[in-house]
Amino acid sequence: MNSIQSAIQVKDLNFSWHQDDPVLQSCSLEVPKGEFWMLLGTNGSGKSTLLRLLAGILTPQSGEIKIAQPVGFVFQNPDHQLVMPTVGADVAFGLVKENLSPIEVRSRVKEALNAINLLDFERRPIYALSGGQKQRIAIAGEIARHCEVLLLDEPTALLDADTQLELVAQVQNLVKSRGLTALWVTHRLDELDYCDGAFLLEAGKVVARTEAQSLKKRLLQSNE
Numbered sequence: 001m002n003s004i005q006s007a008i009q010v011k012d013l014n015f016s017w018h019q020d021d022p023v024l025q026s027c028s029l030e031v032p033k034g035e036f037w038m039l040l041g042t043n044g045s046g047k048s049t050l051l052r053l054l055a056g057i058l059t060p061q062s063g064e065i066k067i068a069q070p071v072g073f074v075f076q077n078p079d080h081q082l083v084m085p086t087v088g089a090d091v092a093f094g095l096v097k098e099n100l101s102p103i104e105v106r107s108r109v110k111e112a113l114n115a116i117n118l119l120d121f122e123r124r125p126i127y128a129l130s131g132g133q134k135q136r137i138a139i140a141g142e143i144a145r146h147c148e149v150l151l152l153d154e155p156t157a158l159l160d161a162d163t164q165l166e167l168v169a170q171v172q173n174l175v176k177s178r179g180l181t182a183l184w185v186t187h188r189l190d191e192l193d194y195c196d197g198a199f200l201l202e203a204g205k206v207v208a209r210t211e212a213q214s215l216k217k218r219l220l221q222s223n224e
Helices: 047-055 087-093 102-115 131-144 161-178 189-194 212-223
Strands: 006-018 021-032 036-040 062-067 071-074 149-153 181-185 197-202 205-210
Touching: 006 047, 006 181, 021 047, 021 181, 021 205, 036 047, 036 161, 036 189, 036 212, 047 062, 047 071, 047 149, 047 181, 071 131, 087 102, 087 131, 102 131, 102 161, 131 149, 131 161, 149 161, 161 181, 161 189, 189 212, 197 212, 205 212
Parallel strands: 036 181, 036 197, 071 149, 149 181
Antiparallel strands: 006 021, 006 062, 197 205
Protein backbone atom coordinates (compact mmCIF):
# COMPACT_ATOMS: atom_id res chain seq x y z
CA MET A 1 0.00 0.00 0.00
CA ASN A 2 1.22 3.51 -0.84
CA SER A 3 1.68 5.64 2.30
CA ILE A 4 1.93 8.85 0.24
CA GLN A 5 -1.49 8.40 -1.33
CA SER A 6 -3.31 6.99 1.67
CA ALA A 7 -4.33 8.48 5.00
CA ILE A 8 -5.47 5.15 6.45
CA GLN A 9 -3.86 1.78 5.78
CA VAL A 10 -4.80 -1.47 7.47
CA LYS A 11 -3.18 -4.78 6.57
CA ASP A 12 -4.04 -8.25 7.88
CA LEU A 13 -5.51 -6.93 11.13
CA ASN A 14 -6.63 -9.47 13.72
CA PHE A 15 -8.48 -8.78 16.95
CA SER A 16 -10.33 -10.99 19.43
CA TRP A 17 -11.98 -10.34 22.76
CA HIS A 18 -11.42 -14.02 23.59
CA GLN A 19 -9.14 -16.57 21.96
CA ASP A 20 -12.02 -18.48 20.38
CA ASP A 21 -14.08 -15.40 19.49
CA PRO A 22 -12.38 -13.47 16.63
CA VAL A 23 -13.87 -10.07 15.80
CA LEU A 24 -11.52 -9.10 12.95
CA GLN A 25 -9.74 -11.67 10.79
CA SER A 26 -7.02 -10.65 8.29
CA CYS A 27 -8.86 -7.34 7.80
CA SER A 28 -7.32 -4.95 5.27
CA LEU A 29 -8.42 -1.59 3.85
CA GLU A 30 -7.04 1.65 2.49
CA VAL A 31 -8.58 5.14 2.47
CA PRO A 32 -7.10 7.75 0.10
CA LYS A 33 -6.07 11.12 1.54
CA GLY A 34 -8.69 13.84 1.34
CA GLU A 35 -11.63 11.49 0.72
CA PHE A 36 -14.80 10.55 2.58
CA TRP A 37 -15.39 6.80 2.90
CA MET A 38 -18.02 4.79 4.71
CA LEU A 39 -17.89 1.41 6.42
CA LEU A 40 -20.99 -0.78 6.39
CA GLY A 41 -21.81 -4.20 7.78
CA THR A 42 -24.31 -6.08 9.88
CA ASN A 43 -24.35 -5.84 13.67
CA GLY A 44 -21.40 -7.80 15.02
CA SER A 45 -19.35 -7.57 11.83
CA GLY A 46 -16.61 -5.60 13.63
CA LYS A 47 -17.22 -2.04 12.39
CA SER A 48 -16.97 -0.22 15.73
CA THR A 49 -14.08 -2.42 16.86
CA LEU A 50 -12.16 -1.56 13.68
CA LEU A 51 -12.73 2.15 14.23
CA ARG A 52 -11.46 1.91 17.82
CA LEU A 53 -8.36 0.09 16.64
CA LEU A 54 -7.72 2.86 14.12
CA ALA A 55 -8.12 5.46 16.87
CA GLY A 56 -5.71 3.64 19.18
CA ILE A 57 -8.41 2.96 21.77
CA LEU A 58 -7.84 -0.80 21.28
CA THR A 59 -4.69 -2.72 20.34
CA PRO A 60 -4.74 -5.48 17.70
CA GLN A 61 -3.33 -8.94 18.32
CA SER A 62 -1.55 -8.75 14.97
CA GLY A 63 -1.50 -6.82 11.72
CA GLU A 64 -0.46 -3.34 10.65
CA ILE A 65 -2.12 0.07 11.01
CA LYS A 66 -0.77 3.24 9.44
CA ILE A 67 -2.85 6.38 9.89
CA ALA A 68 -2.16 10.08 9.46
CA GLN A 69 -2.00 12.06 12.70
CA PRO A 70 -3.66 13.60 14.56
CA VAL A 71 -6.77 11.42 14.52
CA GLY A 72 -10.19 12.66 15.62
CA PHE A 73 -12.91 10.31 16.91
CA VAL A 74 -16.66 10.98 17.14
CA PHE A 75 -18.80 8.60 19.19
CA GLN A 76 -22.33 7.47 18.41
CA ASN A 77 -23.67 9.26 21.49
CA PRO A 78 -22.27 12.81 21.88
CA ASP A 79 -23.16 12.78 25.58
CA HIS A 80 -20.26 10.34 26.01
CA GLN A 81 -17.90 12.90 24.49
CA LEU A 82 -18.98 16.39 25.56
CA VAL A 83 -17.69 17.05 29.07
CA MET A 84 -17.68 20.83 29.61
CA PRO A 85 -20.62 23.08 30.48
CA THR A 86 -20.49 25.37 27.43
CA VAL A 87 -19.79 24.93 23.72
CA GLY A 88 -16.65 27.05 23.67
CA ALA A 89 -15.17 25.36 26.73
CA ASP A 90 -15.83 21.93 25.29
CA VAL A 91 -14.22 22.68 21.93
CA ALA A 92 -11.21 24.08 23.81
CA PHE A 93 -10.97 21.06 26.11
CA GLY A 94 -9.02 18.91 23.63
CA LEU A 95 -6.37 21.63 23.24
CA VAL A 96 -5.19 21.48 26.87
CA LYS A 97 -2.13 19.35 26.05
CA GLU A 98 -1.05 21.39 23.03
CA ASN A 99 0.73 24.18 24.93
CA LEU A 100 -1.12 26.97 23.13
CA SER A 101 -1.54 30.53 24.34
CA PRO A 102 -5.06 31.68 25.38
CA ILE A 103 -5.23 33.72 22.16
CA GLU A 104 -4.31 30.69 20.06
CA VAL A 105 -6.90 28.54 21.85
CA ARG A 106 -9.63 31.11 21.26
CA SER A 107 -8.65 31.35 17.60
CA ARG A 108 -8.79 27.56 17.21
CA VAL A 109 -12.21 27.42 18.88
CA LYS A 110 -13.66 30.12 16.63
CA GLU A 111 -12.13 28.50 13.54
CA ALA A 112 -13.68 25.13 14.43
CA LEU A 113 -17.12 26.54 15.24
CA ASN A 114 -17.10 28.55 12.05
CA ALA A 115 -16.25 25.38 10.09
CA ILE A 116 -19.46 23.70 11.33
CA ASN A 117 -21.58 26.89 11.02
CA LEU A 118 -22.12 27.28 14.78
CA LEU A 119 -19.90 30.30 15.47
CA ASP A 120 -22.66 32.04 17.45
CA PHE A 121 -22.95 29.05 19.82
CA GLU A 122 -19.68 29.59 21.70
CA ARG A 123 -21.35 30.63 24.98
CA ARG A 124 -24.31 28.30 24.70
CA PRO A 125 -24.75 25.61 27.41
CA ILE A 126 -24.27 22.06 26.17
CA TYR A 127 -27.56 20.98 27.75
CA ALA A 128 -29.44 23.45 25.53
CA LEU A 129 -28.27 21.81 22.28
CA SER A 130 -30.16 19.40 20.07
CA GLY A 131 -28.70 15.98 19.29
CA GLY A 132 -27.51 17.12 15.88
CA GLN A 133 -25.89 20.23 17.33
CA LYS A 134 -24.11 18.14 19.96
CA GLN A 135 -22.64 15.92 17.26
CA ARG A 136 -21.43 18.97 15.35
CA ILE A 137 -19.77 20.29 18.52
CA ALA A 138 -18.09 16.90 19.01
CA ILE A 139 -16.75 17.23 15.46
CA ALA A 140 -15.66 20.83 16.15
CA GLY A 141 -13.58 19.61 19.08
CA GLU A 142 -11.62 17.39 16.71
CA ILE A 143 -11.40 20.10 14.04
CA ALA A 144 -9.88 22.43 16.66
CA ARG A 145 -7.07 19.91 17.10
CA HIS A 146 -6.40 20.16 13.35
CA CYS A 147 -6.98 16.44 12.91
CA GLU A 148 -5.91 14.90 9.61
CA VAL A 149 -8.28 11.94 9.90
CA LEU A 150 -11.80 11.97 11.30
CA LEU A 151 -13.32 8.65 12.46
CA LEU A 152 -17.08 8.66 13.07
CA ASP A 153 -18.86 5.71 14.70
CA GLU A 154 -22.51 5.80 13.54
CA PRO A 155 -22.83 9.50 14.48
CA THR A 156 -26.40 9.72 13.12
CA ALA A 157 -27.77 6.65 14.91
CA LEU A 158 -29.63 8.76 17.49
CA LEU A 159 -30.77 11.49 15.09
CA ASP A 160 -33.96 11.95 13.09
CA ALA A 161 -33.84 11.63 9.30
CA ASP A 162 -33.52 15.35 8.49
CA THR A 163 -30.82 16.00 11.09
CA GLN A 164 -29.02 12.83 9.97
CA LEU A 165 -28.60 14.08 6.42
CA GLU A 166 -27.59 17.56 7.58
CA LEU A 167 -24.75 16.04 9.59
CA VAL A 168 -23.44 13.79 6.83
CA ALA A 169 -23.56 16.73 4.41
CA GLN A 170 -21.60 18.79 6.94
CA VAL A 171 -18.85 16.17 7.11
CA GLN A 172 -18.79 15.91 3.32
CA ASN A 173 -18.26 19.67 3.17
CA LEU A 174 -15.46 19.54 5.79
CA VAL A 175 -13.64 16.87 3.79
CA LYS A 176 -13.84 18.98 0.64
CA SER A 177 -13.07 22.35 2.21
CA ARG A 178 -10.37 21.35 4.70
CA GLY A 179 -8.74 18.37 3.00
CA LEU A 180 -9.69 16.01 5.81
CA THR A 181 -9.92 12.26 5.39
CA ALA A 182 -13.04 10.75 6.98
CA LEU A 183 -14.15 7.19 7.69
CA TRP A 184 -17.79 6.97 8.77
CA VAL A 185 -19.47 3.82 10.14
CA THR A 186 -23.13 3.54 9.16
CA HIS A 187 -26.01 1.18 8.48
CA ARG A 188 -28.11 3.79 6.65
CA LEU A 189 -27.92 3.36 2.90
CA ASP A 190 -29.09 6.90 2.10
CA GLU A 191 -25.88 8.23 3.67
CA LEU A 192 -23.91 6.57 0.88
CA ASP A 193 -25.05 9.40 -1.42
CA TYR A 194 -22.52 11.70 0.27
CA CYS A 195 -19.27 9.73 0.26
CA ASP A 196 -16.50 8.94 -2.22
CA GLY A 197 -16.49 5.19 -1.64
CA ALA A 198 -17.47 2.46 0.77
CA PHE A 199 -16.32 -0.75 2.38
CA LEU A 200 -18.48 -3.72 3.29
CA LEU A 201 -17.37 -5.66 6.36
CA GLU A 202 -18.58 -9.21 6.93
CA ALA A 203 -17.44 -11.52 9.72
CA GLY A 204 -14.42 -9.36 10.45
CA LYS A 205 -13.17 -9.02 6.86
CA VAL A 206 -13.55 -6.33 4.22
CA VAL A 207 -15.33 -8.17 1.42
CA ALA A 208 -15.97 -5.18 -0.85
CA ARG A 209 -14.24 -1.86 -1.59
CA THR A 210 -16.22 -0.01 -4.17
CA GLU A 211 -17.88 3.12 -5.48
CA ALA A 212 -20.64 4.07 -3.02
CA GLN A 213 -23.60 3.83 -5.40
CA SER A 214 -22.56 0.38 -6.55
CA LEU A 215 -22.56 -0.87 -2.97
CA LYS A 216 -25.88 0.84 -2.28
CA LYS A 217 -27.46 -0.87 -5.29
CA ARG A 218 -26.01 -4.24 -4.25
CA LEU A 219 -27.32 -3.97 -0.71
CA LEU A 220 -30.78 -2.78 -1.81
CA GLN A 221 -31.05 -5.75 -4.17
CA SER A 222 -30.01 -8.17 -1.43
CA ASN A 223 -32.76 -6.79 0.84
CA GLU A 224 -35.52 -7.28 -1.73
